[in-house]
Amino acid sequence: MGRLAGDRPRRESRARGGRRPRDGRAGDRPGAGRLPGDVPQRRQRGAHRRRRALAAPRSPPRPLAPLPPPPAHRGPGGPADDGRRPRAGRARGLVHDRRAGGAVLPPLALVVFLRRRRLRAAQLDYRDREGGLAASVTESMRNISLIQAFGLEPATQDTFATRNRATALSGMGVVELNARYQPTADVIVAIGSALVLWVGVTQVISGRITLGMLVVVVSYVASLYAPVRALARLSATFGKAAASRTRLSEIVACDEVMPERPGAPALAGLEHELTLRSVSFAYSPDRPVLHRVGLRVPAGATFCIVGPTGAGKSTLLSLMLRLYDPDEGSIEVDGRDLRAFDLRTIRRRMSLVPQEPAIFDATLRENIALGSTTAGEPEVRRAARLARLDEFASGLPAGYDTPVGEGGVLLSGGQRRRLAIARALVREAPVLLLDEPTSGL
Template sequence: MASPDRLRASALRRTLGLLRPHLPGQRLLLAGGGGLLLLEVLWRVLEPWPTKLVVDAVTRSLGADLGDGGPPATLQLLLACALATVSIIGLRAVCNFGATVMFALGGSRVATQLRARVFDHVQTLSRAYHGGSRSGDVVQRLVSDVGRLQEVAITAGMPLLVNVVTLVAMLGVLLWIDSVMALVALVAVVAFLLFSRTSTGRITQASRRTRRSEGDLASIAQETLAGMTLVQAYTLEQERARHFGGSNLKSLKDGVKAKRLAAGLERRTDVLVGVSTAAVLFLGGSRVLSGAMTPGDLVIVLTYLKTAMKPLRDLAKYTGRIARATASGERVADLLDVEPEIVTPADPVAPWPVRGGVSLSGVALAYEPGVPVLRGLSLMVRPGEHVAVVGPSGSGKSTVASLLLRLLDPDEGQVALDGVDLRDVDLTWLRSQVALVHQDAVLFTGTIEDNIRQGRPDATDAEVEEAARLARVSAFTAYLPEGLRTRVSEGGANLSGGQRQRISLARAFLRNAPVLVLDEPTTGLDPDNVVLVTDAIRDLARGRTTVVITHDVDTARQAERVVVVEAGRVTWQGPAAEAPLERVLDEDDEASTQPLRSVS
């Protein structure tokens, strides 16, 4: 089993690897911030020297023989040292402010680019991945975990590096002033490193559990809010609250443990600073009495020790932050490590004028091992033909729609467009040739016009209005005060099912693709909307290769040919007028497992 140190190093490398591609673009900002922080180190090193000069000068003026031939105290010297102190502190503050702003801006830009990269990656993942993952947890990784990564390389990482430089610089000056005092400070640094080495791994593990708990919490909240109608209708509030409360309590415990470990490291550092200060007071005072140091030297050593311990305190603070951010980085890296299953081939077939011939040849597919959905299904649709695919629930009809859009790839067999295997063509181009109308009309927040325009974003206003007219959307928007510019609430909750479906059909009209796939387009609609949607489908299908998956007899009768799919196979196909639709569609699922007599 790998050691905690090894796991921690591996996790940190993965996290930094996520950020590395985005750092070159922020080179000027990060270099400028680093330069200002190095200047701040210089001012920190110089800050106690005016105090040393004043203490030594006053001591000489009171009659002490320091043996170094320095100047006595004068008003001019005191004024110069006071002005020098104000100037040094002011310059240090300006450098710190500039560095903070530059690092914050650079870190925000890196996080924004990484978040966009992760979002783009998530959109490439297959339907199988999204079907098996929890959307709330994915959103948590995309939004919250990416934000925390700023603390690794920018908010904590760069200041941490500069604090190390400050520590080294001050140890060097202390060694020049007095080697004994330098040794005391060095012992404190070594002790801190031992503390942090034993604590950081435990902080990382606790933080990893915290982020996992928070992901579960986000998923429960998202599921409950999405299903609020069902929750309230079935009075499930207490049950959902129990689930949420359990995850909330677990998240609290894991979070408190991570913070307790980080706070323990910081407090141990405070004790270490106190012990080091006491040692310097005793040893330094003794060396002043023996003449090995001046009182000003002791002041500067104490000031340096206090200033040098500030980086140690920051190291403790940033170590905890980095451990927590590394846990978030692992979650983001895990998400980016998921390989898209459906991708464009390295050398795709060149685009061609699509005629619309669609074929499935010996297609087999199983969502889970040993649970086949399609069993050697074969189907040919001629260019411009209107085909209805019917069958009992669970027979694999909707899977055919997903295959035609290459949302899935078959385990065996081939899905082709105009005789070309879909796996050999550019994925974006392929999907531009197919318009999908799904039974669950997905609408996004925006206006009705915005949602129609998603069919073809570069369409003109006139083309959008014509698509709305053809899809019978204008039949209800004419009575809305804002017309097509009416706002759509989340999920289209302020529209009826029929209105949402007609907007989905308008998208397909606007897309004007040669192949049309409709998956249960009239399911759940009232009779009036069924008539409107059916009429719109008739107009939309004209001149296009159309595959409609349906349970509705009237919708199936509109097709030229009906294909019956049962138990993952084609068991009947022929003219719509001869199709045994009433028997197939009225049977319950159990009875429908007995296949029809096969007709070629």
């Protein structure tokens, strides 16, 4: 009821044709959509094919083809090849190509060499000017009272400005040399990179290397930029160090101590006399200071040497301390040459009050105690009383612990002289050498 007339015959025709519904189900009735003997026939055909495959004779396995021999390389003593190299070898050949290396290395080495010489000269000039400027400032600060007394402030300022300007220009010259080198090195490396790229492209076109190998080689060349920049920085550092070494070598080249004899005996003291026998000395060959000077000073005696300025009085005291050795003649202690004794013991047995007292930036007590490392408070006060310095020290706010300033700037000229005498007396040496001790007193 409600079914069309042609509906049932069409369903039966589908069952006879063996067609299944689209959803894969058989339908409402069991066995609908397939023939009764369809599944057994398929199983029989599959079993028959398996039996036939097992019964067929098996063919033997096919042997593997042998690997081709490696290509022969051309080398010293080796067999000649066909003129071709493996691609890795071609890439190495491009990396070590002489044209590419010749475009980068020799010009770069030449630039580094020339720049090093110019930079060293510029750094040396800059260091000299900088040292002169620092010395000028120190000298002006030390003599500030004299500059103010003579009204030399404008002249001192002009001198400082001139030296400061020259030092700044010299420093800018060093900076300019450093700035010029870096672009030059970059241009040289860029030219080398372009040459490597040109050689690589020609080899890619000729089929000697692949495009990937060319990319690798160009990457290697690009890695040269970082070492070149590092070389530029190191070159500037080396130039500065070379200039400093040149200035220091002048000091290092000087003799540290006077020559001594191995195993020289110690100087015990002066028992009989100090003798100068035909002593001659000159600071330079064309300007002799002492010529065949003879002198005899008995032990315990006071001897005064008088002469005009520049006669060699201070030089004579320096020879006794062996700050210098005479060019001719000898200085003898109790009949023995002074050069035969140990140098340290010679200077321990002598005490000097120089013409220009050296005052350190320390307290009054520390400056006096420099004369003897073993001097205590009693020895310092006794030496100050002998030099008539104790009254001045007692009137200071901190007494002997009062700082005297750099170069004794807080002391007068006479006070600096008395301090130097107290320093020499605290040493208690057998020989006391006084160079114009009464000046300023």
